[in-house]
Amino acid sequence: MLSLPHYRHNTRDLGISPMPKVSFVRALCTAALSLTLFCGFTFSNAYRSPRNSEREVRKSTSLIILHTTEAPGKSSLRKLCERGESHYTVDTDGTAYRIIDHKRVAYHCGRSMWNNVTRLDDVSVGIEVVGYHNRQITAAQITTLKSLVKEIQNIYKIPDERVLTHSMVAYGTPNRFHKRNHRGRKRCGMQFATWSLRQMIGLNSQPRFDPDVRAKRLINADPYLAKVLYGSAKEQDKALAKYNASDSTIISAGRTAWDIARDAYNSPDTIYVFPGGTRKAGNQITLWARIPVGTKVILNESCTDEDPVESFTVVGKDGKNATELAGEENSSPTTYYIYPNGRSASGNELTQAQLDKLPYGTKILVGYKRAGPIKAGMKVYSICGSKWKAADTYFLYPHGLLKPGSEMDDNKIPVDAYLFYKN
Numbered sequence: 215m216l217s218l219p220h221y222r223h224n225t226r227d228l229g230i231s232p233m234p235k236v237s238f239v240r241a242l243c244t245a246a247l248s249l250t251l252f253c254g255f256t257f258s259n260a261y262r263s264p265r266n267s268e269r270e271v272r273k274s275t276s277l278i279i280l281h282t283t284e285a286p287g288k289s290s291l292r293k294l295c296e297r298g299e300s301h302y303t304v305d306t307d308g309t310a311y312r313i314i315d316h317k318r319v320a321y322h323c324g325r326s327m328w329n330n331v332t333r334l335d336d337v338s339v340g341i342e343v344v345g346y347h348n349r350q351i352t353a354a355q356i357t358t359l360k361s362l363v364k365e366i367q368n369i370y371k372i373p374d375e376r377v378l379t380h381s382m383v384a385y386g387t388p389n390r391f392h393k394r395n396h397r398g399r400k401r402c403g404m405q406f407a408t409w410s411l412r413q414m415i416g417l418n419s420q421p422r423f424d425p426d427v428r429a430k431r432l433i434n435a436d437p438y439l440a441k442v443l444y445g446s447a448k449e450q451d452k453a454l455a456k457y458n459a460s461d462s463t464i465i466s467a468g469r470t471a472w473d474i475a476r477d478a479y480n481s482p483d484t485i486y487v488f489p490g491g492t493r494k495a496g497n498q499i500t501l502w503a504r505i506p507v508g509t510k511v512i513l514n515e516s517c518t519d520e521d522p523v524e525s526f527t528v529v530g531k532d533g534k535n536a537t538e539l540a541g542e543e544n545s546s547p548t549t550y551y552i553y554p555n556g557r558s559a560s561g562n563e564l565t566q567a568q569l570d571k572l573p574y575g576t577k578i579l580v581g582y583k584r585a586g587p588i589k590a591g592m593k594v595y596s597i598c599g600s601k602w603k604a605a606d607t608y609f610l611y612p613h614g615l616l617k618p619g620s621e622m623d624d625n626k627i628p629v630d631a632y633l634f635y636k637n
């Protein structure tokens with residue numbers, strides 16, 4: 215198996231020069247209204263994310279990830295913009311909205327792995343297509359995607375077989391349906407794996423198998439999805455036609471809540487309507503084996519994860535203790551344990567007996583440095599440079615709250631907080 219080479223950035227932008235420093239008000243109006251004609255499709259800045267400037271510039275870029283929003287255009291755009299969850303979003307009329315600068319990190323992948331590389335937000339450009347994973351996209355979207363994908367491929371030298379779908383790379387951690395890390399957490403963008411659609415958007419090759427399932431790093435928790443992603447052209451079309459013909463949202467003898475809702479099966483946004491008419495949200499259900507046949511599942515999902523992946527793990531998660539979670543790093547000076555009461559200790563400050571008895575809910579940060587307590591007037595920039603505002607940097611408040619740097623305001627850093635940042 216080839217490992218993923220990381221390509222250097224080519225600094226060429228998408229043919230658009232930075233906004234000239236004219237009147238700020240005028241600039242704002244232009245940003246909201248103007249459409250820039252380029253390569254036969256239009257870019258709009260109407261949903262530029264306010265998070266853009268705080269996002270780090272990626273060090274390497276080796277993948278393009280295609281998504282379907284699983285929700286209508288305007289509400290998808292508002293959410294993606296607010297949270298900075300894609301680089302581009304292509305609406306049904308073919309307009310491409312620039313959400314996050316393509317050189318910076320957008321949170322579009324969530325928990326992800328491809329060819330043993332994880333956290334793919336750090337190495338990928340994400341394109342959201344307004345639509346659903348099991349429906350046709352519009353002709354205008356196909357035209358725009360063809361130009362946009364080609365443009366990004368050229369900038370980062372990304373070959374066709376590294377233009378992937380979110381469903382190819384998303385993976386789940388153990389849950390009540392699957393005991394191991396598994397593929398099949400999402401079906402997002404799965405139609406972009408079909409030969410027929412790929413040809414239309416100008417892609418002539420694609421992965422023929424899942425490298426992480428083949429290497430047994432993950433199990434395959436969605437055989438149907440695997441058929442759509444990696445089957446022959448004929449198998450793909452057949453699988454899609456069968457899926458679209460059946461009412462795939464009703465629980466039956468052969469179709470579980472997991473089959474329908476995937477990762478969102480126990481989400482408060484997933485509604486189960488029992489045959490008698492009673493409704494329950496996913497988080498209100500405990501007896502999963504007793505959901506009656508005929509129950510309808512109403513999904514209210516979005517393609518991206520609700521929250522960016524957290525960089526820490528928690529004692530008690532999946533029934534594991536600190537040693538199981540931190541592995542050989544458990545007694546390392548760069549592993550930190552944050553107790554529920556707000557105290558923290560590094561691995562080398564604790565005995566094995568203490569490590570074995572860490573309270574449930576203790577957070578574990580692996581590969582970190584600790585600074586603090588922060589004194590009044592201290593500038594966080596002087597401690598770790600621009601890392602202070604990274605999503606994987608954490609501020610530990612004296613009362614125990616752990617908050618990511620990306621959510622901090624540098625004017626409001628609490629006195630006596632500790633700062634944990636990646637080595």
Ligand SMILES: [Zn+2]
Pocket residue numbers: 280281282322380402403517518
């Ligand atoms: Zn997605």
